[in-house]
Amino acid sequence: MMNKRFPVVLVGVLVSILAQAATYYGFKIGGVSVNSDNYQNVTGGGIDSGTVTYNPDTKVVTLTNVSIKRTGSNNRAIYNESCPNLRVRLVGNCNLVALDAAPVRAEQSTALDAIGDARVSIAGKNEDAIYIAGNCYVMLSGDRGSSFEIVATNSRAIACESEKAGVVYFEPGITATINGSKGCIVGVPKVLFSSYLENPLEMKLVGNSGGYKVVSGVTSWSKGQNEMVSPSNVSFDASAGTLVQNGSPVTSETVRITYAIPIQADYFPDANLRKYLLAQNYGKDGFIESSEIVNLKNLMVYGRNIASLTGVKYLKNLESIYAYSNNITSLTIGLDSLKTLSVANNGMTMLDVGGCSKLESLYVRNNQLATLHLSSVPTLKSVDLSENPS
Known part of the structure; x- marks a missing residue:
């Protein structure tokens, strides 16, 4: 007797869950x-x-x-x-x-x-x-x-x-x-x-x-x-x-x-200003480091035969500059931190402080300033313009 094989069909539902792998x-x-x-x-x-x-x-x-x-x-x-x-x-x-x-x-x-x-x-x-x-x-x-x-x-x-x-x-x-x-x-x-x-x-x-x-x-x-x-x-x-x-x-x-900042002529062209900076504790090594710049608030350079303050822009945290009785005939300064500027007795013919947004006190007595525009400095509280051309 022969064994007969009959195909068996399984009817069902094949469920495939394809889980996408994380990227x-x-x-x-x-x-x-x-x-x-x-x-x-x-x-x-x-x-x-x-x-x-x-x-x-x-x-x-x-x-x-x-x-x-x-x-x-x-x-x-x-x-x-x-x-x-x-x-x-x-x-x-x-x-x-x-x-x-x-x-x-x-x-x-x-x-x-x-x-x-x-x-x-x-x-x-x-x-x-x-x-x-x-x-x-x-x-x-x-x-x-x-x-x-x-x-x-x-x-x-x-x-x-x-x-x-x-x-x-x-x-x-x-x-x-x-x-x-x-x-x-x-x-x-x-x-x-x-x-x-x-x-x-x-x-x-x-x-x-x-x-x-x-x-x-x-x-x-x-x-x-x-x-x-x-x-x-x-x-x-x-x-x-x-x-x-x-x-x-x-x-x-x-x-x-x-x-x-090196205390050199490329940064501070005036020799007398460099002489002053090099004599200070922060400048004796010939440089003013960033930590020293942060702590340098006052610059007292009056009566030192200085003809130019070029370079003070690097001293970003200065709050006061006393540079009266020098030979500074022209000065453009823009320090956001500056509150007091004293440049009396300099024979100055040009001054621009338009970049000093916090300036409160300005002393320019006994100079040669014919005009001075201060409308861009609304923070000013005290100004001395005496003994300048009217």
Whole structure:
């Protein structure tokens, strides 16, 4: 007897649930992959406190009062794996710590931006604190009043993968202390600085006693026109790729880089004005640093045979200038902070104070002013124009 096989048709409903996978944005915070599911509130992993949010349209991730502590190899606080031009906004007190891995690893260009009065600490042990692992840049920037502290124990503070064309930028506004027990900036081909008076750069590269160079393996060390390096006998040796002092690589010395105005003829053309500035405590080193400019409120230069006040525009926080009994025949001044200007007894024929929006007291007695327009200075409370041509 033959066995016959009959086709069996199963009639049913096949339900297929296709769950779309979340889109990975190319970076991790505290070991957590930031993606389309969690980008509005990134939690878990090594994020102990604070908030992390991301805007995929602008490629800006914001860390507010974040504390991250990671331990073990490859466990990083910030890891930019494949997100070009990622901007990390750091708000409030942010502490990024990793043991046995770089707290910050950049395989794509990454900007670390301290907002407002943010205090940012990046600390690594046994690995570099900031590691540039590719042909990209890491930028440190911030608002005036913000600060970075970058510390590496048993390693380098900022370093670059061997033979890669990495760049580190230090942008205006930041105050940074960089301390690596095996060097501060190592193997980064290009180092760039940028600063200006309204938002100056203040940076310390802390040398250590272990004999490691503070800076090494750097091809290009580019600082702006008004950045001052101290001690003054420290300079960059391009052939050696390091900072040198008296011909030897800097190791244990702490190097400061800050914005400063040189007391030179290019900035202050009048020799007698320069003589006065160089005699002051803030000018004895030949520069007026940004911190000194902030605190310089009064300029007392009366009776010194000064013929020109050109250059006082750099002293942005001046509230009073007493320059009477000199030889200043022409003066155009525009300082937003200035409240008192005394330029009596100068033989002055031209005066323009239109740029002094807070000026309250003006003393121009005994000059040769035929006209003086003050309509643009509504804040004036006291004016002495006596003994000028009517």
